[in-house]
Amino acid sequence: MIIRHMNEQDIEEVLLLEKELFSAPWNREHFLFELNENPFSLCLVGIVEEKIVSASCAWIIYERAEISTIGVHKAYQRKGYAKKMLEMIHHHAKNNGVNQIFLEVRVSNQPAIALYEYFGYKVSKVRKNYYSDNHEDAYEMMAEVKNLVK
Numbered sequence: 001m002i003i004r005h006m007n008e009q010d011i012e013e014v015l016l017l018e019k020e021l022f023s024a025p026w027n028r029e030h031f032l033f034e035l036n037e038n039p040f041s042l043c044l045v046g047i048v049e050e051k052i053v054s055a056s057c058a059w060i061i062y063e064r065a066e067i068s069t070i071g072v073h074k075a076y077q078r079k080g081y082a083k084k085m086l087e088m089i090h091h092h093a094k095n096n097g098v099n100q101i102f103l104e105v106r107v108s109n110q111p112a113i114a115l116y117e118y119f120g121y122k123v124s125k126v127r128k129n130y131y132s133d134n135h136e137d138a139y140e141m142m143a144e145v146k147n148l149v150k
């Protein structure tokens with residue numbers, strides 16, 4: 001898989017991926033904001049055979065980062081692609097002086113929780129009623145950059 005920065009021409013394909021994976025997918029305006037207006041945003045796509053199979057955005061805000069979305073096309077899951085995307089985000093975070101990385105994940109999302117635990121993220125908080133679509137709770141997970149599994 002080749003990982004590169006997302007650009008505006010990728011958005012159509014990324015939206016299809018979002019719809020496949022998420023019950024509350026991001027829309028075009030959301031990605032346009034991330035690409036054009038949010039100075040802290042890092043959005044990446046993973047390409048296999050000229051197809052976007054993975055997308056992820058993170059916010060790198062001085063010494064703190066937040067992973068805002070990550071997804072891998074269903075047909076390409078369990079091949080290590082999410083690990084590769086996260087490794088790239090971790091690399092950018094380290095190079096920009098980030099100390100801690102945060103994210104939120106649905107408490108029922110065992111595959112994602114297992115992925116984050118693999119790198120050393122730990123649950124730091126439970127956010128009650130976090131998701132507006134089904135009122136599910138979120139785990140806030142956090143990793144110290146210096147402790148991340150490479």
Ligand SMILES: CC(C)(COP(=O)(O)OP(=O)(O)OC[C@H]1O[C@@H](n2cnc3c(N)ncnc32)[C@H](O)[C@@H]1OP(=O)(O)O)[C@@H](O)C(=O)NCCC(=O)NCCS
Nearest residue numbers: 021070071072077078079080081082083105111112114115
């Ligand atoms: C979570 C997600 C991104 C993982 O992508 P992936 O490319 O399949 O993950 P990887 O192949 O890199 O797996 C890395 C590790 O994560 C864990 N993992 C991934 N999928 C798993 C599953 N279905 N069950 C249990 N553990 C899983 C494993 O520890 C795995 O390592 P292993 O394969 O050596 O056991 C993918 O399932 C996805 O897109 N889900 C829908 C969107 C989503 O929920 N995103 C997260 C929002 S917070």
